[in-house]
Amino acid sequence: MEILERRIREDGKVLPGGVLIVDSFLNHQMDAALFLDMAKEWYRVYHDKQVNQILTIEASGIGLACMAGQIFGCPVLFARKQKTRNMSGEYFTSEVKSFTHGTVSSIYVSKKYLHPENRVLIIDDFLANGAALDGLISLVEQAGAAVVGAGIAIEKTFQPGGDLIRAKGYHVESLARIQSMGDDGSIEFC
């Protein structure tokens, strides 16, 4: 997606170790107008797939997912990284290993909001090793619901997540696909 790639080139910052900082428009400060365009692009891809629910994970997926919910006209659910008193009832849960933070954590969604008749589009900001996306797919499948596919903002194709998840037969649509990032700060898109 041209405007997203341009934005990454202009405002993204490459740190050593394959870290891309996009906190000026994606995952700390957020550009809602850009998010809306991104949601429209996912709609172009998935509009005929009877999507009736969007699923994401807190925190930085939520803004993108809400825009998708607006465009698809369906509810948005976000997986929580902690059980809270404000979530009632029973949960589906799965484990997510964060390569960024070096931790393994559990994620939760209430069983009240994932049902076998749901056709779920998973939205997230990054796809690298695929741990978060794997965890979200597991939640949907525990509920007996269908994973229609995934809409990702930025995929790092030099990390294995996208290939692994596509090899299992899931449709993953990433709006910007980064092939390599150089120590000089350069970014190559696929």
Place this chain on the structure above:
Amino acid sequence: MEILERRIREDGKVLPGGVLIVDSFLNHQMDAALFLDMAKEWYRVYHDKQVNQILTIEASGIGLACMAGQIFGCPVLFARKQKTRNMSGEYFTSEVKSFTHGTVSSIYVSKKYLHPENRVLIIDDFLANGAALDGLISLVEQAGAAVVGAGIAIEKTFQPGGDLIRAKGYHVESLARIQSMGDDGSIEFC
């Protein structure tokens, strides 16, 4: 706001101890169309106040804040509850006591994204004891930016936060103001 109050009556659930569960449409599953209507209501109130930034706190404020960003046409910033490797540079920080979870935690925003020329509208899902809103106001003022006001989804007026913050001179606009909640599950709006 009529449609929000009706939704709270229909889908909200009162638990003992003044806890209101609205996880079917506000803070776990989210109704993006409703959020857009709420953002339009905040715009009606604040449209002539030269708002040029929306500030919220992860996680459940993010969806509302993104819709506000779309309507106000300005960037959205969310305070993080942890410093992460994906946030670069230096931070403004403040402490937030959670009465719900019985904890004190720090919140962070990057100094890169809060500037003295900013006119900030703070958005959040709940206002009860006012701790989160106080913490967000502190972040804005550390930056020398202006707090235009706050847009809150649900205020519990039987808890002191709203009165305390208004007494300091801040404009707080809550779309649903709950006066009391009964042990029988009843909800009285102001």
